[in-house]
Amino acid sequence: MKGIMKVQKPMHRRAVRLCAGALSALLLLCSTLTGCQGGEPGGETKTDQTGIPGDDSYTYRIDMGKYWSAINAGGSDYLTLVNKSVTVSASYAPSTLVTLDPSYTLYGKEIQMESNAALAAEAMLLELWSYGWTDILITSGYRSYQYQSTLFNTYLAREQEAHPAWSTARCEQEVLTYSARPGTSEHHTGLCMDLIVNDSNPVLDESFAKHPAYAWLQENAYRFGFILRYPDGKESVTGYQYEPWHYRFVGIEAATAIHAGGLTLEEYLSRSGG
Numbered sequence: 001m002k003g004i005m006k007v008q009k010p011m012h013r014r015a016v017r018l019c020a021g022a023l024s025a026l027l028l029l030c031s032t033l034t035g036c037q038g039g040e041p042g043g044e045t046k047t048d049q050t051g052i053p054g055d056d057s058y059t060y061r062i063d064m065g066k067y068w069s070a071i072n073a074g075g076s077d078y079l080t081l082v083n084k085s086v087t088v089s090a091s092y093a094p095s096t097l098v099t100l101d102p103s104y105t106l107y108g109k110e111i112q113m114e115s116n117a118a119l120a121a122e123a124m125l126l127e128l129w130s131y132g133w134t135d136i137l138i139t140s141g142y143r144s145y146q147y148q149s150t151l152f153n154t155y156l157a158r159e160q161e162a163h164p165a166w167s168t169a170r171c172e173q174e175v176l177t178y179s180a181r182p183g184t185s186e187h188h189t190g191l192c193m194d195l196i197v198n199d200s201n202p203v204l205d206e207s208f209a210k211h212p213a214y215a216w217l218q219e220n221a222y223r224f225g226f227i228l229r230y231p232d233g234k235e236s237v238t239g240y241q242y243e244p245w246h247y248r249f250v251g252i253e254a255a256t257a258i259h260a261g262g263l264t265l266e267e268y269l270s271r272s273g274g
């Protein structure tokens with residue numbers, strides 16, 4: 001079973017649709033495994049499901065059948081590093097983008113992610129909802145270079161208006177504390193998403209960390225192949241201030257190592273020689 005669950009096809013051959021109708025032969029193959037959901041915790045089959053040796057402390061609440069293959073995605077495509085010093089060109093785009101089901105997004109807006117990351121995101125969100133946190137939604141995923149450029153310039157104009165005495169360089173410096181210069185945003189990869197609390201005034205800020213879902217995410221996001229990309233206290237490594245809402249898909253194998261080691265993606269890649 002382990003071999004089946006870890007089958008990895010090239011990204012460009014994937015045509016994964018998020019809509020529930022996409023039941024495939026894979027799901028049939030997985031059906032024997034999903035029967036174990038809620039079964040004996042710590043059973044041998046669970047280890048086979050997750051591919052995490054010895055990790056038997058968690059029982060998934062949702063039917064993970066159609067998600068295992070996506071969550072087990074791995075390799076260099078999923079470890080792409082984009083930060084302030086490692087940039088992408090204006091022409092860069094992920095190979096396979098899919099549109100998320102609008103029921104998972106804030107205001108039902110159209111958000112795209114890389115296909116496996118999108119499936120993993122759906123699984124993690126459904127798991128969050130199963131705990132009653134149905135106010136957690138996805139507010140951003142893939143952003144094109146052009147979009148990031150527009151966003152950056154909008155923030156810059158806002159800072160200039162708020163601080164008329166500041167030079168453009170000073171205003172840019174300010175914007176760079178919370179937004180990426182075009183070419184330096186991980187959102188270009190299609191592998192990350194921003195989660196948000198859908199309350200009366202949904203905003204992306206550190207208040208996300210006060211939601212009970214955040215504590216759960218800190219413990220369990222890796223089980224869905226995601227890491228908290230900009231942890232508190234790691235600004236000097238990631239170049240970004242703490243973002244409790246920003247989750248990056250790296251696949252469950254890397255996510256498990258990163259979680260266990262308390263690492264950032266930068267630290268993980270440098271240790272693994274990547």
Ligand SMILES: [Zn+2]
Pocket residue numbers: 187192193194246247
């Ligand atoms: Zn983000």
